[in-house]
Amino acid sequence: MMTMLLRRRTTSYFRNLTTETTTQQGGCDKDQNFTQILNEICTITRTKPRWEKTLLSQYPFFNFSNPNFFLLYHNHQKNSFLSLRFLHWLTSHCGFSPDQSSCDVLFDALVDAGACKAAKSLLDYPHFTPKNASLESYIRCLSNGGMVEEAFDVFVSLKKVGFLPSVSTFNVSLLACLKVGRTDLVWKLYEHMLESGVLASYDVETVGYLIKAFCAENEVFDGYRLLRQVLEEGLCPDNTVFNSLITGFCKEGEYTRVSEILHIMISMKCNPSIYTYQEIINGLFKRKNAEGFRVFNDLKDRGYFPDNVMYTTVIKGLCDIGLFGEARKLWFEMIHKGLVPNEHTYNVMIYGYCKIGDFVEARKLYEEMCGRGYAESVVSYTTMISGLCLHGKTDEALSLFHEMSRKGIARDLISYNSLINGLCQKGELVKATDLLHELLAQGLEPSVSSFTPLIKRLCEVGDIEGAKRLLKDMHDRHLEPIATTHDYIIIGLCKEGNLTESMEWLLDMLSWKLKPKEQTFEHLIDSLTQEDRLDDILIVLDLMFREGYRLKESIIHSLVSKLSKENFHFPNLLLEELV
DNA sequence: GTAGGGTTAG
Numbered sequence: 198m199m200t201m202l203l204r205r206r207t208t209s210y211f212r213n214l215t216t217e218t219t220t221q222q223g224g225c226d227k228d229q230n231f232t233q234i235l236n237e238i239c240t241i242t243r244t245k246p247r248w249e250k251t252l253l254s255q256y257p258f259f260n261f262s263n264p265n266f267f268l269l270y271h272n273h274q275k276n277s278f279l280s281l282r283f284l285h286w287l288t289s290h291c292g293f294s295p296d297q298s299s300c301d302v303l304f305d306a307l308v309d310a311g312a313c314k315a316a317k318s319l320l321d322y323p324h325f326t327p328k329n330a331s332l333e334s335y336i337r338c339l340s341n342g343g344m345v346e347e348a349f350d351v352f353v354s355l356k357k358v359g360f361l362p363s364v365s366t367f368n369v370s371l372l373a374c375l376k377v378g379r380t381d382l383v384w385k386l387y388e389h390m391l392e393s394g395v396l397a398s399y400d401v402e403t404v405g406y407l408i409k410a411f412c413a414e415n416e417v418f419d420g421y422r423l424l425r426q427v428l429e430e431g432l433c434p435d436n437t438v439f440n441s442l443i444t445g446f447c448k449e450g451e452y453t454r455v456s457e458i459l460h461i462m463i464s465m466k467c468n469p470s471i472y473t474y475q476e477i478i479n480g481l482f483k484r485k486n487a488e489g490f491r492v493f494n495d496l497k498d499r500g501y502f503p504d505n506v507m508y509t510t511v512i513k514g515l516c517d518i519g520l521f522g523e524a525r526k527l528w529f530e531m532i533h534k535g536l537v538p539n540e541h542t543y544n545v546m547i548y549g550y551c552k553i554g555d556f557v558e559a560r561k562l563y564e565e566m567c568g569r570g571y572a573e574s575v576v577s578y579t580t581m582i583s584g585l586c587l588h589g590k591t592d593e594a595l596s597l598f599h600e601m602s603r604k605g606i607a608r609d610l611i612s613y614n615s616l617i618n619g620l621c622q623k624g625e626l627v628k629a630t631d632l633l634h635e636l637l638a639q640g641l642e643p644s645v646s647s648f649t650p651l652i653k654r655l656c657e658v659g660d661i662e663g664a665k666r667l668l669k670d671m672h673d674r675h676l677e678p679i680a681t682t683h684d685y686i687i688i689g690l691c692k693e694g695n696l697t698e699s700m701e702w703l704l705d706m707l708s709w710k711l712k713p714k715e716q717t718f719e720h721l722i723d724s725l726t727q728e729d730r731l732d733d734i735l736i737v738l739d740l741m742f743r744e745g746y747r748l749k750e751s752i753i754h755s756l757v758s759k760l761s762k763e764n765f766h767f768p769n770l771l772l773e774e775l776v
Numbered sequence: 777g778t779a780g781g782g783t784t785a786g
Contacts, residue, residue: 437777475778509779544780579781614782646783681784714785 234259235266239274242283249286262293268302277306281315288322300325308334313342329360336366340373345382348373352389361393364400371406375413383410399427405434409441417445421454424461433465440473447480452488455480475507482514489514490523505531509542516549524549540571544580551584559584573604579612586619594619595628610636614646621650626658645676652682656689664689680711687717691724699724700733707740715746722752726759 234256241248241255252261260266267287271280280303287293295303300319304327307316316335319325327335332351339348348370355362367390374382387407390396396403404427411420420442427434439462446454455477462469474496481489493511497503503511508531515524528546532538538546543566550559559581567573578601585594598616601608613636620629629651636643648671655664664686671678683706690699699721706713718741725734734756738748748756 440777472778479778504778506779513780539779541780548780574781576781581781583782609781611782616782618782644783649783679784684784 235269235273239270242279243274243276249290252286253290261287261291264293264296264299267293267295267299271299271303271306277303277310278312278315281307281318285318294324295322297325301328301331305331305334308338311338311341313338313344313347317347329355329358332360333362333366336362337369340370343373343377345370345374345377345379349382349386352386356389356393361395364390364395364403367395368400368402368406371403375406375409378413380410380413383407399430399432401427401432401434404432405438408434408438412441412445415445415448417442417449417451417454420445421458424458428461428465433467436462436467436470436473439467439469440476443473444476444480447476447483450484452481471501471504471507474501475510478507478514479510482510482517485518487518487520490520502534503531505536505539505542508536509545512542512549513545516545516552521549521553538566540566540574540577543571544577547577548580548584551581551587554588556585556588556590573606575601575606575609575612578606579615582612583615583619586615586622589623591616591619591623591625591628608639610641610644610647613641614644617647618650621654624654626651626654629654643674643676645671645679648676649679649682652678653685656685659689659692661686661689661693661695680706681714683711684714684717687713688720691720694724696721696724696728696730696733700737703737703740712744715741718744718746719749719752722756726755729759731760 238252238256241251245251267280267284270283271277274280274283284293284295284299284303288295300322304316304319304325307319308331313335316338320327332355336348336351336355339345339351352362352367352370367386371383371386374380374386383406387403390403404423408420408423411417411423424434424438424442439458442458443455446452446458459469459473459477462473474492478489478493481492490511493503493507508527512524512527515521515527524546528538528542531542543562547559547562547566550556550562563577563581566577578597582594582597585591585597594616598608598612601612613632617629617632617636620626620632633643633647633651636647648667652664652667655661655667668678668682668686683702687699687702687706690696690702703713703717703721718737721737722734722741725737741748
C-alpha cells in the first residue's frame, strides 16, 4: 500500500517533465515511460564508470535541465556523491543551474555523509546560500575532517549574518584544532566565543580544550592556573585534561606539580587511569633515577594492578638505570600474576640480559619468545646485535646480521646504524665503511647516526680528510652533525699539528652556537703550548672561560712555566682566572 | 591513546 502511494506521488512529478520524451515515443504511457527513463539514468550513473559520455547520446530529447528532475534523481539514487557528480555534469553539459532547494538538499546530504570537500564544492554555485543551520553542521563536518581553517572561516561568515552556533559546535572545532596542532586557531575561536556571548558561564569542555592548548604550547603552568580556576567553580574536566597537564609537567621535570595534580584528581574522585600513571612513570624514568620505580611500587601498594604495558615500561626503565636484578624480579612477578609477556616485554628483557652481557640467558629468552609464536623481527635482531656490540662481540653481531638476510628479515636503518656503531667502537673501520655503502646501495636514507661513529673513528685514527669527506656527504644530504662531531674534528686537527685550522673550526663551532667540550679546549691549549703560540693560547683561553670552563691545575702549571720562561706579560683576564 | 631496537660520553 505504502509503495503504491509513493509511486503515485513520484509519478505526479514526472508529468510535467516528460512531454518531450513521450511525444517522441508515441503511444507509450507517459508516467511509466518517465519512471523507466529515470530508473535507467540512475542505473547508468551508478554502474557505468564513464556515463557522462553516453547520457546525452542515449537520451537526446530528454529535458535534463529541469531542476525538479535533479531532485527526483537525488531522491531516487540516495547517493549524495553520485548526485553531486550528476549535478556537476548537468551544469557543464546541459546549461543547468541548480536552484536553492536542490542545493540545500544535496548540501545537507553531503554534510550528513561527512563529505566536507564535496559539500565545499557546492558552495561555488553562484546562487547558492546555505541555510545557517546547514552551515553549522558544515562546521562540524569540516572540523571532523581536519579542515579547521575552513571551519573557522564559516564561523566568521556566520558571525557577519548574526547567527550564533552552539557551544557544542565551538567545542567540536576546538578539539579539531588541537588535533592538528593549530593552537593559534584555538585562541582565535575562543576569542570569538567570548565576543559572541555564547558562553553564559564556564563550559567545562571548552576550558578543558584551552588547558590542552596551553600544554601543547608548553605553557603548562598557565594551563594549571586555568584548571584551579575551573575547579573553584565546582567543575571538573575529564581525565585527558589532567593527563595533558601531567605530561607537560613531567617534560619540565616539575614533579611536585605532578603530584599536586594527582592529589587533586583523587580528591575530585576523578581517578587517575592507568594511562595517567603510565605518563608519570615514563616521565620519571627519563630522569635516569629510581623515582619512577618508587611511584610504581606505591601504586601497587594502593591496590592498582599494573598491566602488561606498565610492566614493560618499568622493566625497561630499570634496565636503563642499571637495576637489572629488580627488572628480573618484575618479569617473574608479572608472569606470576598471570600476565603473559608479549614481544615488547620479551624484547626489553632480552635487552636487559644483553646489557649485563649474559648472552646465554638472552638467547634462551629469545628462543622462548620464538617458541611462543612471536615472529623474529628486525627489532629483536637489532636488540641482540647492539647488545653484542656493547660487549665487543662484533663477529657474532655480524653473523646475526647475515642471518637476518638469510631468513628474509629486512634490515632497516637502525639495524645498520647499530652495527656501524659497534664496528667503529671495535676499531673495524673498513667493515663499518662497507656497511655504510651497503646501506646506501640498499636505497636506505642514512641518518646522522650512520655517520657520527665513522667520523669519530676516522678522527681518532688521524684520517681527518676522510672525516671531512663524510661531513661533506652529510652536508649534501642536509644532515646536521651533532656538536661532538665537531669536537672530534678539532682534536683530530690538533693531533695532526694543523693548529690554525683547528682554531678556525673552534671559532666556527662557537659561531654556530654549539658548545665545545672542555677536553677540546684542553687539547688545543696543550698543542698551542707545545708550539709556543702564546697569542693563540690567550684567544683560546678567553673562549674557554666564556663557555664557563676552568683550567685544570696541571695545565695551569705547564702554562705558567711556559709563559714565565718567555718572560710573558700576563693579561689581567688570565691572571684573575689563574689565581 | 598507552610499551620494544640505533643516536653524546662515561
